Structure formats: C-alpha cells, structure tokens
Amino acid sequence: MYIVFVATEIDPILPGGAGTVVAELTRRLTGAGHRVEILVVAAAPENVADHDLPVTWVAPGVPDWRAPDQHIANSRAAAEAVAGLPEQPDLVEFQDFQGLGVWALMRRGELGLTDTPLVIRAHGPIGLIVHGVAPDHQPLTRTVERQAFQMADAVVASSVALADVLVRHYDLDRDRVRIGEPPVPALVLADRRPAEAPEIVSYGRLGARKGSEDLLHAALPLLAADSQAVLRFVGHDGWRIDTGKSMAAYLRSLIPEHLADQVRFEDPVNRGELASVLASAWMVVFPSRFETFSLAVHECRQLGVPIVIPQIPAYRGYFGYRSGARLYDGSVTGLTEAMAELIDHPEMRAAMEAATPPPYGDPLLPYRPLTPRHPRTQAGLATAALRRIEAVSRPQPPTSPAASRLADRVLDGLPESLAGRLEVRAPGWSAVRRWRRRRAAAAWERD
Numbered sequence: 001m002y003i004v005f006v007a008t009e010i011d012p013i014l015p016g017g018a019g020t021v022v023a024e025l026t027r028r029l030t031g032a033g034h035r036v037e038i039l040v041v042a043a044a045p046e047n048v049a050d051h052d053l054p055v056t057w058v059a060p061g062v063p064d065w066r067a068p069d070q071h072i073a074n075s076r077a078a079a080e081a082v083a084g085l086p087e088q089p090d091l092v093e094f095q096d097f098q099g100l101g102v103w104a105l106m107r108r109g110e111l112g113l114t115d116t117p118l119v120i121r122a123h124g125p126i127g128l129i130v131h132g133v134a135p136d137h138q139p140l141t142r143t144v145e146r147q148a149f150q151m152a153d154a155v156v157a158s159s160v161a162l163a164d165v166l167v168r169h170y171d172l173d174r175d176r177v178r179i180g181e182p183p184v185p186a187l188v189l190a191d192r193r194p195a196e197a198p199e200i201v202s203y204g205r206l207g208a209r210k211g212s213e214d215l216l217h218a219a220l221p222l223l224a225a226d227s228q229a230v231l232r233f234v235g236h237d238g239w240r241i242d243t244g245k246s247m248a249a250y251l252r253s254l255i256p257e258h259l260a261d262q263v264r265f266e267d268p269v270n271r272g273e274l275a276s277v278l279a280s281a282w283m284v285v286f287p288s289r290f291e292t293f294s295l296a297v298h299e300c301r302q303l304g305v306p307i308v309i310p311q312i313p314a315y316r317g318y319f320g321y322r323s324g325a326r327l328y329d330g331s332v333t334g335l336t337e338a339m340a341e342l343i344d345h346p347e348m349r350a351a352m353e354a355a356t357p358p359p360y361g362d363p364l365l366p367y368r369p370l371t372p373r374h375p376r377t378q379a380g381l382a383t384a385a386l387r388r389i390e391a392v393s394r395p396q397p398p399t400s401p402a403a404s405r406l407a408d409r410v411l412d413g414l415p416e417s418l419a420g421r422l423e424v425r426a427p428g429w430s431a432v433r434r435w436r437r438r439r440a441a442a443a444w445e446r447d
Contacts, residue, residue: 001090002035004098004365007077010040012270015236017114018095020295024183026053028364037089039081041074056081060133068319068393069140071098078102083111086401091370093119093156097126099144102389105151114378117370120148120158121180122166123290124285129209129290130241137241142391143392146170147385153373155365159292161313179329181364184298190275192304192353194282197228198343201281201305202295206247207238211287211310216251216263218287218335222343223262229343234266234277248299275303279296283308283342287335291315298357301325306352308338317358339395 005026009019009365027037037054044057058081062072078100082092092113094101101120108114127142132439149155149170150213155177161176206212212233219231238247255263269277278284284300284307289313291297300307301324309315319325326342328334342349372378385403408431 001367001369002036002087003029004082004089004090004092005040006041006082007041007095008041008098008100008199010038010053010055010207010322013045013051013055014042015038017295018097018121020185021121021123021182022095023053024185025363026185027147029367032364035310036369037085039078040202041078041081041157049294053069067103071100071141072103072389073100075103075144076119078232079107079111079113082116083113084119088116090118091117093121094148096120096122096145098150099142099148101152102144102148102385105148105378106385107439108378108382110377111367114375115372117153117181117372119154119178119366120152120154122149122162124147124157124290125291128165128291128292130171143389149390151378151381151385152176154178154366154370159179159314159317160180162318162333165313167358178366180363182293182295182359183362184295184302185271187299187302188272188275189303190279194278194349195230196223196282197230199227199230199232199282200282200339201232201234202267203234203278203284203300204286205268206233206251208247209289210238211289212238212251212334213254214287214332215285216254218332218339219263219390220256220259222339223259227262230262230264232266232281232440234263235268271299274299278303278305281305283339285309285335285339287330288312288314289330294389304353306342306349307311308335310335319358321352322355323358324352326352353431359416 005022007018009016009020011020026038037056039056041058041059043061061067061070061075061077063070063073063221067073067076078094082104092104093102099117104113105118108118125145126138127145128366130137130140149166153176155166157166157177157179158181159180163174163179166172166177167174179183198394200222202212202215204210216231222230223231231247234249239245240247240250249432272318278300282304286294286297286307286309288294288310291312293314297307297309297315301319304326306326307319308326308328309319311327312330315325315327320327327337328338328392
C-alpha cells in the first residue's frame with residue numbers, strides 16, 4: 001500500500017506524542033514493504049536533526065475569509081498538498097487535533113479525493129482534552145475536530161476503551177472505528193540505581209491536562225514529611241489553559257519557600273537518555289486527566305520503573321499492580337495516598353519493578369484496504385459540517401448589559417403616544433434607537 005501521514009509534528013525534528021507515533025509507524029510500515037510518505041504542515045526548521053524519514057514540509061496556511069482561523073488555514077494547506085501528490089495514495093491518515101483533515105474531508109469533490117480513503121487517528125483532540133475542564137475553550141477548534149471525525153472514512157483508536165469514548169463523544173458508527181495500538185519504541189536500557197531518599201518523577205510536558213498542578217499539590221505533604229525527598233519535573237514547559245502563560249512559572253509560585261529546593265524542573269531528554277535519567281527514580285507519576293494512549297507511560301514501564309497512574313480509559317486493559325502500576329482514583333488525595341504507599345513499602349516497589357510490562361498487539365492492523373464512503377454521503381456530511389463550522393465562526397452579537405435590557409423592557413411597555421414623545425426628546429439615546437428598530441420591524445411583519 002501507498003500510505004500518507006499528515007501531521008504538524010514529527011519526531012525527532014519537531015517532537016511530540018503524535019510525531020513519535022507517526023515516525024515509528026513509518027519505520028514499521030516501510031519494513032513491512034509498504035510505501036510511506038509524511039506531510040508535515042509546519043515551517044521547515046533550519047537545523048534539522050538527522051533522521052531516516054520520508055518527510056515533505058508543507059508551509060502553514062494563511063488565514064482568509066474562507067479559512068478564518070490558523071488551524072483551518074493549515075487544514076487547507078494540508079488538503080491541497082494531498083491533492084497535489086503525483087500519485088493517488090491507498091490511504092491518507094490525518095492527525096485529529098486542530099482538525100487538520102477537515103478541509104480535505106469537506107471538499108473531497110473539488111480536490112479530487114472522492115475515491116481516496118481518508119482516515120483520522122485519535123492522538124488527543126482538544127475536544128476531549130478540555131471536556132469537563134474548560135468546556136467553552138476553543139469552540140471553533142472543537143467543532144472542526146468533531147466534524148472531521150464524523151466525516152472520516154475510518155477513525156483509528158489506540159484501544160477498545162478509547163474507541164468506546166470516541167463513539168460516545170463524537171456520535172460515531174462503531175464499525176467505522178479501527179483499533180490500532182501505537183508502537184512502543186525499543187529503548188536503550190540502563191541499570192536501575194534507586195536514590196537513597198524518595199524520588200518522585202514527572203516525565204513529559206507540563207500542563208493542566210497532564211495533571212502537573214495535581215502532582216505538585218499531592219507531593220508537597222510528602223516532601224514536608226521528609227526533607228531528603230525530591231520531586232522532579234522532567235520535560236518541556238507547557239501553558240495554562242486559562243491564561244496561556246508558563247506552567248512551570250505557575251507551579252513555582254505554588255511551592256512553599258521552605259520546600260523550594262526539593263522541587264526540580266529539568267530539561268527534556270531524548271529517548272536514548274531516558275533510562276539513565278530515570279535510573280534513580282522511586283516511581284514515575286502520570287496524573288493526566290485525559291490521554292489516548294501515552295507512549296511515555298508505556299516507555300517508562302518498559303524500563304522497569306514503577307508507575308503511578310489514574311483510572312482513565314487509556315490505561316484500561318494494560319495496567320495494574322501485576323504489570324507494575326499503582327492505580328488511583330484521580331483525586332489529589334488519592335494520588336498522595338498512592339505515592340505514600342510506595343514510599344512506605346519497598347517490597348511493593350521491588351515487585352512492581354520486576355513485574356512484566358503489558359503485551360501489545362500488531363500496530364499495523366489498521367493499514368489495510370478501505371472503501372471510501374459513498375459520494376452522496378460524503379457530500380451530505382460535508383454540507384452539514386460547513387454549516388456547523390460557519391455557525392461557530394460567525395461573530396456573536398454583544399449581549400446588552402442589565403441596565404440596557406431594563407430600558408428596553410420599559411420602552412416596550414410604554415403607550416405609543418408616550419414613547420413617541422420620548423423619541424422626539426431623546427433621539428440619540430441608544431435604548432430609543434433600539435426601540436425604534438424593533439417597532440419598525442414589527443410594523444413590517446404586520447404589513
């Protein structure tokens with residue numbers, strides 16, 4: 001098969017979870033005899049790290065009246081790049097977040113993609129990440145993601161549990177969802193040398209959905225109880241959803257002065273160094289509020305480090321005490337108790353270190369022939385998607401303040417003669433102008 005991946009990141013050039021999955025899938029598909037190409041919608045970096053990947057850089061889109069948002073403009077650039085390929089692919093797989101595939105799916109006819117199977121892989125859509133945390137965040141992005149999922153010929157989920165979540169949240173047909181476990185890369189191993197005092201590690205980008213603040217609050221009582229204990233945040237800085245500002249700076253502001261030396265913020269590391277960086281850790285904690293799979297969790301377990309994770313669908317069927325994981329209920333209190341239990345019971349930590357990591361299925365299963373949806377179905381879904389996106393894109397009229405609404409009700413309740421005299425005396429008053437427009441509209445409807 002000739003398979004094309006479309007993404008906004010690719011590891012190791014532009015690191016990210018989705019980029020890591022695409023890179024590893026590309027290597028395995030190529031090794032299995034498939035032809036693979038990767039289209040990355042991003043400005044080509046000046047100093048590109050050495051790699052063995054068939055990457056083509058696609059310049060980011062330029063927003064205009066047809067694509068009023070940067071994400072939609074990028075989606076258009078991606079669609080035009082796919083349509084411009086000299087040979088029709090057997091399958092095109094788009095990342096889900098930011099709705100990167102929505103333009104291609106909405107305009108298949110004009111782009112000549114009616115007969116090209118278009119797939120969306122669930123890496124981590126904004127709509128699920130902010131669900132229950134900031135439900136009004138980025139309404140346009142959430143809408144284009146939803147429409148892309150609903151228009152796709154197939155959706156790839158990392159597990160049966162995640163497939164159930166996608167079906168419920170996005171109202172998908174279950175038979176259109178394919179299960180495709182992301183490939184867990186082989187890592188360089190190193191001897192474990194646990195530290196003398198408790199060492200709790202967070203590995204990965206800081207952020208609200210990653211539960212960084214929850215971990216800090218949960219760990220502070222443990223740090224206060226043992227002056228030698230440390231908490232290490234290893235990874236890129238992230239941002240707060242509500243302010244867009246640095247998460248690391250925010251976390252630092254929450255640390256009591258007398259515990260500041262026990263909390264460390266460390267630079268990200270490449271996978272070849274991960275085993276040595278975690279060699280001294282007592283546990284690695286992933287308090288994410290949402291994940292689709294989380295390669296980082298699986299990688300750390302492959303390295304023999306005990307992990308602490310919440311009970312979320314992404315880990316169902318993979319992790320438990322027998323596979324080296326301590327699950328907790330998702331609360332800060334529950335996380336404190338789980339970490340304290342591992343600190344207080346070295347025999348439990350030793351058993352978890354020795355536990356066998358979970359087995360995995362064939363990650364290449366989704367890459368088999370796929371029949372596109374009927375052209376009439378494609379057109380109907382595209383029309384509905386365009387209307388929904390336009391509705392969200394349309395500026396909403398400003399809401400009148402309470403005082404203005406009160407004035408409107410008073411004017412509407414006045415007798416015609418009295419309201420008419422007020423109109424003569426205060427023609428520039430905004431409430432009078434609104435009342436005049438409402439009266440004219442009502443007269444037109446009566447006529």
